[in-house]
Amino acid sequence: xxxxxxxxxxxxxxxxxxxxxxxxxxxxxxxxxxxxxxxxxxxxxxxxxxxxxxxxxxxxxxxxx
Numbered sequence: 001x002x003x004x005x006x007x008x009x010x011x012x013x014x015x016x017x018x019x020x021x022x023x024x025x026x027x028x029x030x031x032x033x034x035x036x037x038x039x040x041x042x043x044x045x046x047x048x049x050x051x052x053x054x055x056x057x058x059x060x061x062x063x064x065x
Contacts, residue, residue: 052058 050058
């Protein structure tokens with residue numbers, strides 16, 4: 001039994017729309033990911049490194065430069 005051209009076109013259009021929706025969802029997820037990853041600054045110094053075991057501020061050392 002032959003399938004009409006109109007049916008084929010409707011099926012292709014439906015599949016295209018479904019792919020568009022999936023692509024939009026993935027794009028929205030990717031857009032949110034960098035914000036979640038950027039909350040922790042890697043370059044920020046660790047506060048524990050700035051103070052010694054007595055809670056006193058550490059003095060600059062030769063290796064700090």
